[in-house]
Amino acid sequence: MSRVILFNKPYGVLSQFTDGQARATLSDYIDIPKVYAAGRLDRDSEGLLVLTDDGKLQARIAHPKFKSAKTYLVQVEGLPEQAAIAALRNGVVLKDGRTRPAKVEQVEAPDWLWPRDPPVRVRKTVPDSWLRLSITEGRNRQVRRMCAAVGHPCLRLIRVQVGDWSLEGIEQGHWRDA
DSSP states (O other): OOEEEEEEEEOOOEEEEESSSSOOOOTTTTTTOOEEESSSOTTTTTEEEESSSSSHHHHHHHHHOOOOOEEEEEEESSSOHHHHHHHHHHOOOEETTTOOEEEEEEEOOOOTTOOOSSSSOTTTTOOOEEEEEEEEEOOOTTHHHHHHHOOOOOOEEEEEEEEEEEOOOOTTTEEEOO
């Protein structure tokens, strides 16, 4: 029987168990042998990271050919107009090619969200807003690059769902079995 762990990764933590530069890693939070991250979540991103001891499951979650949906709450600079939302929904051209279409909607700031350390920079002259965005790829820093490509740089990125697994009920820096 395979084991699946759902971890709420804090900002600044690497999605691996070791690091030669004394940065925070998964081993600072999870002491379970032989589980590995199914996909990555950048050091400056937060939220749901799925870990498993099942290599086939790990590949199904992480590899783009399986089109496993990953959903994010994204705090962006500015107030996206319909053209920017439409561009995200249609696929954005990046340096490594056009992305698959994303599901995207503007949402209110989540009331359950923990404070980030360090805090997100706030500019009094530039408003920010939140998007709920789902993709079925997993290119390097894809959501950040997509938002920047439509003129709304990402200020904060929190993965809230991978496939059917959700971040709901998992405190930051904690994990539970799926």
